[in-house]
Amino acid sequence: MREMRILAETGTKVGRSPEASLGDCPYSELLFRGVNVVLTSGSTGVVSSYDQLRNVREIRMIEEFRQHGQRPSAAHLLDSITIGAAKALQMADRIGSLEPGQQADIITINMDQPHLYGWQDDPVGRIVDAANGSEVQS
Numbered sequence: 001m002r003e004m005r006i007l008a009e010t011g012t013k014v015g016r017s018p019e020a021s022l023g024d025c026p027y028s029e030l031l032f033r034g035v036n037v038v039l040t041s042g043s044t045g046v047v048s049s050y051d052q053l054r055n056v057r058e059i060r061m062i063e064e065f066r067q068h069g070q071r072p073s074a075a076h077l078l079d080s081i082t083i084g085a086a087k088a089l090q091m092a093d094r095i096g097s098l099e100p101g102q103q104a105d106i107i108t109i110n111m112d113q114p115h116l117y118g119w120q121d122d123p124v125g126r127i128v129d130a131a132n133g134s135e136v137q138s
Contacts, residue, residue, distance in 0.1 A: 001029070008034045013088035015040040018058035028063050028072060038088045039080045051133035052081050060128060074128035108137045 007014065007030065016025045017040045030037050039059055041050045056077045064071035086096025095103050109116075111123065115130045 001026075004030055004033045004035065011036075013038060015088075016059065017041060018055050018062060026066075027059060028067055028070070031072065031076070036084055036087055037080060038085045039077070053127065053131045053133055053136075056081060056128050057130070074122065074125040077128050078124055106138070110135045110137050 004026070006012075012035065014025070014030060014035055014037045016027055016037050019041065025037075027037055039052065039055050041052065041055060060071050060074075060077055083092060083096040086092040086094075089095075095105075098104055098106070109127060109131055111117070111126070113135060116126050116135070
């Protein structure tokens with residue numbers, strides 16, 4: 001698609017909010033073409049939970065439906081709300097990853113929850129597929 005190619009060639013960053021645009025953003029196709037797609041909480045009022053973990057899970061489910069069973073990896077989705085967001089803000093040299101010299105807001109997630117306990121060996125997958133903002137402890 002011509003528009004996606006232009007987005008990739010110009011380094012345009014795209015914000016994707018599952019609450020604001022259910023299913024009409026070609027997230028996986030944009031990623032495939034090299035576009036930095038950042039997950040956002042773009043809605044206001046009662047339709048928004050402002051829960052980025054929930055947003056990540058919703059995007060993963062939407063893409064699984066759109067792509068007939070294929071879905072973005074948990075690691076890629078986590079990147080879209082951390083380092084990908086920092087890149088979109090042109091701040092990746094200061095925030096978005098845990099590296100020496102970077103500023104960091106670190107959270108911990110209480111994984112000792114029935115819905116997060118041991119159903120897959122990949123903790124990032126468990127976070128993306130089941131965690132909620134309410135499990136964030138700090």
